[in-house]
Amino acid sequence: MSHPTGAPSTDSKAAEQLITNLIAAWNTHDLDRATAFFAADYEGSDVAQAERQHGRTGIRQSLARYFQAIPDVRFALADLVVAGERAVAVWTATGTHLGALMNIPPSGRTVTVRGVSTFTLRDGEIAEAEHIWDVAGMLRHIGLLPEL
């Protein structure tokens, strides 16, 4: 199915730009802007969430949870690997744990976590994504797990 505006299907350069723009949108903490990148039939997973995310509602809910837990979160892209419509973003996220996250009451601590997200793009949108990030590392920052 072609993109409604007639835009060409994704190639590596466009994919790179899309993911870079996505990270920038995450940093605005604007849920509308962040969600716009995702397809209506988006399917995703997050290592810290038992349920998969379905559609724009699903990814919106997932992002909303993180933004309310770490309201000043700042994402930085450490690496980006793109092959056609497949992309991998390696990122770090830093912020202050000011809201409840995963049933952990706000600790007020600064946390920095690393994560890797794999994406499947389709017609200029994110159709699928899997997010694996360092939850244990975050718990160590909060002081809930011993240092390695």
Next chain:
Amino acid sequence: MSVQANKTLARRYLADFWNRGDEAAINEILAAGAVGHVAGKAFTAGPATLLARRVGLLSIYINPTFTLEDEIAAGDKVVIRWTFRGAHTGAGAGVPPTGKEVVATGINIFRIADGKIAELWVESDDLGELRQLGVIPAAS
């Protein structure tokens, strides 16, 4: 090296080394001075180190198996997502074995240079694994 050849290195890393313990294979595909990045720490991750790590894995699990779920490769990088399964029958994790199957997911990123894996990064569900092993309490 071609992207296809790079992908083969990544596949062999899982299938030949981690699943079958093939010592000749890991010496072929991994540089002696390869650098590894796990849990935010960098360390020398050459064949000798990884062989020792595999021995450690076998002290915890019977028949540990990594299944390749996804691969993305471009330039000198290969990314693989895998699912790990192993029966927790050994005491190597410092806790009594549960006897149950542990399942965990993870992603490896490899940088290939001179025909070998020169650098690797691992991001995996450590928390999930530690919980299933009983090293830390299950989610409340």
